[in-house]
Amino acid sequence: MDTKTIPIKAVSDIPLEGAACHAPQESMISAAQAAGKAEILKRYALDYPKGPHDQPQSMCPAFGSLRVGLRMSRTATILSGSACCVYGLTFTSHFYGARRSVGYVPFNSETLVTGKLFEDIREAVHQQADPEKYDAIVIINLCVPTASGVPLQLLPKEINGVRIIGIDVPGFGVPTHAEAKDVLAGAMLKYARQEVMNGPVPAPKRGRQALPTVTLLGEMFPADPMGIAQLIEPMGLAVGSTVPTREWRELYAALDGSVVAAIHPFYTACVREFEAAGRPVVGSAPVGVEGTHDWLQHIGQSVGVSQEKIDAARNKSLAAIRGVLAAKPIKGRITLSGYEGSELIVARLLVECGADLRYVGSACPATPWNTNDAEWLKSKGVQVQFRASLEQDLEAVKAYEPNLAIGTTPVVQYAKEACIPSLYFTNLISARPLMGVAGAGSLIQVVNAAIGNQHRFNQMKDFFGAVGRGDASGVWSDKPKEHPEFRAENRRQMEKKNKQRKAQEMG
Numbered sequence: 080m081d082t083k084t085i086p087i088k089a090v091s092d093i094p095l096e097g098a099a100c101h102a103p104q105e106s107m108i109s110a111a112q113a114a115g116k117a118e119i120l121k122r123y124a125l126d127y128p129k130g131p132h133d134q135p136q137s138m139c140p141a142f143g144s145l146r147v148g149l150r151m152s153r154t155a156t157i158l159s160g161s162a163c164c165v166y167g168l169t170f171t172s173h174f175y176g177a178r179r180s181v182g183y184v185p186f187n188s189e190t191l192v193t194g195k196l197f198e199d200i201r202e203a204v205h206q207q208a209d210p211e212k213y214d215a216i217v218i219i220n221l222c223v224p225t226a227s228g229v230p231l232q233l234l235p236k237e238i239n240g241v242r243i244i245g246i247d248v249p250g251f252g253v254p255t256h257a258e259a260k261d262v263l264a265g266a267m268l269k270y271a272r273q274e275v276m277n278g279p280v281p282a283p284k285r286g287r288q289a290l291p292t293v294t295l296l297g298e299m300f301p302a303d304p305m306g307i308a309q310l311i312e313p314m315g316l317a318v319g320s321t322v323p324t325r326e327w328r329e330l331y332a333a334l335d336g337s338v339v340a341a342i343h344p345f346y347t348a349c350v351r352e353f354e355a356a357g358r359p360v361v362g363s364a365p366v367g368v369e370g371t372h373d374w375l376q377h378i379g380q381s382v383g384v385s386q387e388k389i390d391a392a393r394n395k396s397l398a399a400i401r402g403v404l405a406a407k408p409i410k411g412r413i414t415l416s417g418y419e420g421s422e423l424i425v426a427r428l429l430v431e432c433g434a435d436l437r438y439v440g441s442a443c444p445a446t447p448w449n450t451n452d453a454e455w456l457k458s459k460g461v462q463v464q465f466r467a468s469l470e471q472d473l474e475a476v477k478a479y480e481p482n483l484a485i486g487t488t489p490v491v492q493y494a495k496e497a498c499i500p501s502l503y504f505t506n507l508i509s510a511r512p513l514m515g516v517a518g519a520g521s522l523i524q525v526v527n528a529a530i531g532n533q534h535r536f537n538q539m540k541d542f543f544g545a546v547g548r549g550d551a552s553g554v555w556s557d558k559p560k561e562h563p564e565f566r567a568e569n570r571r572q573m574e575k576k577n578k579q580r581k582a583q584e585m586g
């Protein structure tokens with residue numbers, strides 16, 4: 080196909096430098112629809128329904144896809160987007176220890192609107208497609224190229240035996256970085272499933288498991304799959320691949336699993352592929368006593384394990400978990416919020432550890448795979464908020480006055496200012512074991528240590544007093560003077576400008 084003839088519509092009403100996270104959603108969406116992306120946006124709207132807020136409130140969603148690509152061996156990842164977005168994404172990926180290069184195809188207004196950008200991407204992909212180095216090349220369209228309709232779907236599916244996977248991950252279509260992981264992992268599973276249907280595929284490097292396997296869905300602490308393996312061993316089951324995978328051929332092993340455990344509940348596109356491959360999918364996770372009890376039953380039943388063996392697995396693990404939970408319970412009121420998608424299983428574990436948990440907010444949506452967790456938490460009196468906005472998370476901290484606020488950066492910042500001990504969900508909670516015996520022990524330790532820090536917060540508050548509050552923050556030789564007249568004048572100017580703009584729009 081002569082790609083030079085591909086029409087790429089200009090996004091005339093979106094100034095490039097303003098087409099960022101804060102650009103009006105409607106303009107971006109209608110531009111993308113008009114430019115040929117209507118179908119994919121419709122798919123995303125079904126897979127990732129939006130919530131009370133329609134703009135990402137956390138990091139750029141594309142980071143989720145980028146991370147999945149960067150963590151895979153023999154996979155090159157190329158970004159197509161505004162330089163400022165790419166700067167932020169590469170910075171974040173290296174902050175999280177990517178230790179891999181991120182490819183970038185730059186553009187300007189001219190290359191974007193004339194279709195040259197797509198030509199440049201095609202050239203970059205051809206240059207990179209070295210089968211000695213790579214199994215796959217991933218190209219990610221960020222907001223502006225998606226809104227402009229850069230047609231990655233027209234790239235060849237494979238060059239020199241290297242698989243080419245182009246995806247659109249705009250902030251106006253994929254609400255969180257968690258769901259963006261699903262966009263890429265789902266696209267890879269789809270590709271791998273097609274390969275399986277076309278003929279024999281290579282076995283995993285460590286060979287095929289002799290026992291029926293459980294595929295794990297969701298990024299988790301490296302010790303968790305090992306903990307889960309111990310839990311299911313009495314049922315005659317083994318742990319298979321974890322999706323997102325670390326190498327291409329693990330995708331085949333994932334599709335080969337007897338059952339899929341949706342440990343993280345937001346992998347809608349991946350579940351679609353597993354279901355198309357005829358695999359049953361089980362939600363929730365083996366956390367705490369009740370969580371592990373129910374999860375083992377559902378996993379065992381889904382693959383026809385006898386009740387006797389399921390009970391044997393339960394007997395082996397539940398007493399040990401119960402012992403850890405009872406040894407040193409958590410004492411204190413907690414609020415919990417995050418955008419990783421694993422918030423509800425952490426919440427369950429906290430409740431089982433004895434915490435007085437009042438609120439759990441997740442930036443991810445309700446799905447069939449977290450329904451049981453939500454119902455269980457509500458039955459324990461916990462307020463569950465899906466697609467929680469930052470404002471709702473902050474309100475929860477204000478309303479429940481917890482002894483510990485677990486949350487995202489701005490929630491933790493607010494809590495610290497309010498003299499409340501707090502923990503970052505992403506770095507300090509979701510990056511530790513949660514499953515089985517190890518999970519219970521580890522969570523209790525970190526939470527109790529944080530709650531025990533209240534006296535330090537009190538000392539700091541006494542020492543600093545009200546220094547650092549609002550307009551009076553900083554060190555001053557004289558007391559700062561208020562100038563309300565300046566603000567009034569600025570407001571007047573802004574209102575005047577807005578009126579002029581509206582009049583122009585109407586005229």
Ligand code: SF4
Pocket residue numbers: 098099100101135139140141160161164167221222223249250251
């Ligand atoms: S790609 Fe990410 S950082 Fe860039 S405008 Fe979109 S949401 Fe914002």
